[in-house]
Amino acid sequence: MSTQTYEIPYESLDPLTIGAADDETKVSRESIELEIPDENLLAAIWPEEPPPVPDATEAARDALENPHSGPRFSELLAGAQSVAVIIDNQFRPTPASKLLPPVLDAIEAAGISDARVVCANGKVFPMSDTDIPQKLGVANLARMDRLGIGFFQNEPRNADAYTYQGVTSRGTPVWLHNEVARSEVKLAIGQAQSNHWGAGGGGKLILPGTVSDETVESNHCAFVPSPQTHYGAYAGPMRSDIDEAATLSGLDATMNVLLDTRGRVIDCIFGSHPAAHREAIERFNDIYAFDNPVADLGPADIAVCGVFAPTDHLFFHTGWGCMSSDLVVREGGTIIYCSPSPGVVTAVGEFPGLALMDLMKPYMPASNENYQRVLRDIHARNIQMWAGCIWVPIYEVMTRKHLTMVTLEENLEMAADIGIDVTTSLDEAFAAAMGRHGADAKVIVLPYARYQFPRNAVRMHAEEVRVLEQVRL
Numbered sequence: 001m002s003t004q005t006y007e008i009p010y011e012s013l014d015p016l017t018i019g020a021a022d023d024e025t026k027v028s029r030e031s032i033e034l035e036i037p038d039e040n041l042l043a044a045i046w047p048e049e050p051p052p053v054p055d056a057t058e059a060a061r062d063a064l065e066n067p068h069s070g071p072r073f074s075e076l077l078a079g080a081q082s083v084a085v086i087i088d089n090q091f092r093p094t095p096a097s098k099l100l101p102p103v104l105d106a107i108e109a110a111g112i113s114d115a116r117v118v119c120a121n122g123k124v125f126p127m128s129d130t131d132i133p134q135k136l137g138v139a140n141l142a143r144m145d146r147l148g149i150g151f152f153q154n155e156p157r158n159a160d161a162y163t164y165q166g167v168t169s170r171g172t173p174v175w176l177h178n179e180v181a182r183s184e185v186k187l188a189i190g191q192a193q194s195n196h197w198g199a200g201g202g203g204k205l206i207l208p209g210t211v212s213d214e215t216v217e218s219n220h221c222a223f224v225p226s227p228q229t230h231y232g233a234y235a236g237p238m239r240s241d242i243d244e245a246a247t248l249s250g251l252d253a254t255m256n257v258l259l260d261t262r263g264r265v266i267d268c269i270f271g272s273h274p275a276a277h278r279e280a281i282e283r284f285n286d287i288y289a290f291d292n293p294v295a296d297l298g299p300a301d302i303a304v305c306g307v308f309a310p311t312d313h314l315f316f317h318t319g320w321g322c323m324s325s326d327l328v329v330r331e332g333g334t335i336i337y338c339s340p341s342p343g344v345v346t347a348v349g350e351f352p353g354l355a356l357m358d359l360m361k362p363y364m365p366a367s368n369e370n371y372q373r374v375l376r377d378i379h380a381r382n383i384q385m386w387a388g389c390i391w392v393p394i395y396e397v398m399t400r401k402h403l404t405m406v407t408l409e410e411n412l413e414m415a416a417d418i419g420i421d422v423t424t425s426l427d428e429a430f431a432a433a434m435g436r437h438g439a440d441a442k443v444i445v446l447p448y449a450r451y452q453f454p455r456n457a458v459r460m461h462a463e464e465v466r467v468l469e470q471v472r473l
Contacts, residue, residue: 002038007031008426009261009306009447010406012313012340032338032406032426034304036443040434042300043293044445045452050287052264056095056257061102063255063270068279070272073103076185076252077110084183086205087190089121090131091317093263093310094191097137099255103187104143116179117144119153120188120209123216123386126153128347152179156213168244170237172219175212176249185252192256192269192280194232194289194453196323196393197224198239201256202277203246208386215245220385221378224392231324231453232289234281243274256280258287261308261448285455292328292454293444299330301441302433304426305337305449313344315405316356316387319394321449326397328444328454334433335397337449338406338426353411356387357394357418364419366398402436404429 010032036044053059064073077083085103087096100117107115117136119127132151133141144151154177155161162175163182180186188209192201208216223229223238233239251273258267258280266287269280294300303325307318318339325335341353363370374392377383385392397403404421405411406429415422423429434441446452 003035004038004041005033005035006044006304006445007447008034008304008338008445009308010338010340011307011309012342031306034426034430036430036445040441040443042297042442042444045290046447047261047288047290047452049260050266052260052266053268056098056265056268057101059265059268060099060255060270061105063268064102064106067253067276068269068271069275070253073106073187073253073270074110076187077106077112080110080112080184082114082183083107083112083116083185083187084180085115085117086120086180086186086188086210087117087135088205088209089119089124090127090135091124092191093259094189094257095265096135096189097140098265099189099257099268100136100140103189104140104147104149107149108147113148115147116150116152116183118177118179118210119151120190120205121154122208122211123154123156123213123384125346125348126155130347150179152177154210156211156216159212162212165245165248168241168248170222170241170244172207172215172222172241172245174207174215174245174248176206177210180206180210180249186250188246188251188254188273190254190256191259192277193258193284193451194234194281195450196231196320197229197389198233198236199277199281201280202254202274203243203251205254206246206249206251207242211245216386217381217384219245220389221381224385224389225375225378225396231327232285232455234278246273258284261451263310288448288451289453289455292456294328294454295456298442300328300333300444301330301437302334302336302430302443303329303449304430304443304445305335306447307339307450308448312339313342313353314351314356315339315341315354315407316390318450319357319390321446321452322394322397322403324453325444325446325449326401328446329401331400332402334402334404334436336404336406336426336429336433340408341411342408343410352414353407354414354418354420357391357420358414359383359387360391360395361418363395366395368399371396371399402433404433
């Protein structure tokens with residue numbers, strides 16, 4: 001029997017270096033090996049990534065003056081009295097420190113003195129005094145101080161910090177951060193990728209990024225469990241509601257970068273909301289979505305998934321690929337998810353690698369009956385869905401498929417306490433899966449599962465697209 005050895009990414013990165021993540025030298029290329037018999041391999045899918053841009057700052061500068069859609073950033077600012085620049089938080093790898101200089105150049109050139117940068121931390125704790133210069137850059141902070149540009153973070157439980165914007169067509173009431181609401185021009189800067197909510201970036205910097213607790217929970221409780229909220233469902237109910245909330249809030253434009261699996265900028269797209277973000281997602285999908293082998297060969301019995309730095313310190317962030325691999329694995333199959341999940345130390349405390357995943361413990365073992373309990377508790381608001389937006393979809397997959405996590409030894413005790421099947425050995429996990437599914441088991445390898453998903457997962461519904469294309473309601 002002939003076999004091939006496959007390198008499964010198994011990477012870790014200290015989140016304090018995220019601001020420099022587009023520098024290849026900051027990310028170690030770590031992996032673990034697995035031998036798979038040729039006769040069992042359904043597919044092993046590696047993306048063909050383009051080279052990184054030579055200079056992320058210059059790529060951003062060029063994007064601002066050459067928009068995909070709508071006016072140039074300088075034209076947006078012409079005659080404006082105030083501007084808000086919204087960036088993502090410390091757990092996102094977007095290199096804001098490299099993207100902000102041309103934005104600040106344009107604001108200064110326009111003579112706008114009423115300006116601010118707002119962190120879209122949603123319900124995640126604010127950036128610390130260490131995180132802020134790492135994310136924004138020391139030189140940018142000094143310049144902001146000189147120009148009188150303030151820095152603000154989301155504080156979702158402070159009702160006085162928000163301005164009511166209205167209600168989306170799906171019933172989500174929108175309270176927007178005052179500093180964003182009062183700004184004439186609103187620009188969101190983030191990372192675009194397809195994910196299990198449909199897509200990241202763009203309007204997500206408004207919802208959940210810079211809105212109140214009530215707005216976040218209304219959107220997440222209603223739409224996270226929907227079968228139409230899945231990988232690549234850009235116009236699914238959750239993503240559509242997010243973009244409609246952003247439109248309702250007056251988001252003018254977005255600048256989204258695409259990051260490769262080393263965290264380097266490979267593209268930068270600026271333009272009007274939501275068209276420019278949709279273009280960024282389409283470019284992402286051209287690279288990372290794959291032709292689905294299931295149509296011709298049937299679903300896999302076993303998926304072997306890896307993870308890549310940056311932002312892989314918690315399984316809460318790396319585990320997204322459980323939902324993408326679900327799309328190519330048969331019911332009753334096995335997902336082997338390799339994630340070191342080393343945990344993270346922050347200004348507010350230390351978080352173990354399985355932090356927030358312990359919220360599923362009261363509902364274990366994963367079953368259809370227990371999932372009904374989850375749904376009841378979501379709708380009774382006994383579960384906060386800002387955290388449940390990740391563990392609940394993973395849990396739902398676990399009701400139908402076997403999940404084995406390959407991780408560091410320090411995570412074994414917590415995983416066992418939660419009830420997650422866990423090991424430090426990929427060979428052991430693979431042997432157990434083959435034992436469950438038999439010698440003829442079909443195996444698919446998705447080394448970068450958090451980015452990868454089958455092309456036929458994309459569902460665009462005409463009415464939802466129409467709503468997205470309304471730049472102003």
